[in-house]
Amino acid sequence: MAEASRGRPKTKIVCTLGPASRSVEMIERFLMAGMNVARFNFSHGSHAYHQETLDSLCVAMDKTGILCAVMLDTKGPEIRIGFLKDGKPIHLQKGQEITITPDYSIKGDENMISMSYKMLAEDLKPNSAILCADGTITLTVLACDKESGLVRCRCENSTVLGERKNVNLPGVIVDLPTLTKKDKEDILKWGIPNKIDMIALSF
Incomplete structure (x- = not known):
């Protein structure tokens, strides 16, 4: 058992899929290079935009046979x-x-x-x-x-x-909600329907 666990990766490689990295071809390269978590930055882009990116990720996973988790990174309070x-x-x-x-x-x-x-x-x-x-x-x-x-x-x-x-404001606990109205909508209307794997809360 110890020998088997020794070869199992204990870290994740998280890559943000943005304007320059959301094509099927580029995502395939990320997967082949070891990406195993795709980060979707909801500080920018519409639900339709992120859906296109997720669709490209699914195509790339099908073509390479490599699985990848999906992370929704909320915009958070600002x-x-x-x-x-x-x-x-x-x-x-x-x-x-x-x-x-x-x-x-x-x-x-x-x-x-x-x-x-x-x-x-x-x-x-x-x-x-x-x-x-x-x-x-x-x-x-x-x-x-x-x-x-x-x-x-x-x-x-x-x-x-x-x-x-x-x-x-470094070191200051700001009096702002951890989950904003936008964050809740992004999670409920995009994240849950797409069965995302993880949520990163910006605060």
């Missing part, structure tokens, strides 16, 4: 930068200070931007980090005004910030 004046990106300089407001109706500029999380001033504290645009922009919290909801920050790197970029 915090985003608000819109910017004239829709133009803003230039941030290392060391400059900028104010963040939870008022999402405000169109941002180099002095103030909005974020889609009402509890920023409540949940953050001086020296907390705010990561924007997939972590390419780092802000350090200087002060939080719970009454106004404003958060004063310092930019830690010089960069360009576009509107609607994603935001992460």
Whole structure:
């Protein structure tokens, strides 16, 4: 028994099937290279789009004779930068200070931007980090005004910030639902009908 289990893989190779990797031919190559879990990223794409990809995966499995599990990765709750004046990106300089407001109706500029999380001033504290645009922009919290909801920050790197970029608050337990309405619809209307094997919850 020990000899038999020694040759059995104990890890999984998870591959995301996206725009450049969803053709039958490409999926066949993934399967031949060892992919045994196909990740479907529901942060992007419609149910019809993901269904086409799943159909291609099924064809590739039939052609290669290799089985592969299906993972639905939910979009999960998110915090985003608000819109910017004239829709133009803003230039941030290392060391400059900028104010963040939870008022999402405000169109941002180099002095103030909005974020889609009402509890920023409540949940953050001086020296907390705010990561924007997939972590390419780092802000350090200087002060939080719970009454106004404003958060004063310092930019830690010089960069360009576009509107609607994603935001992460490392070490902060955000007051957002683990499963959003969209997540539930994706699971109930696509995942369950397709008998997917696993769900990855983004949070």
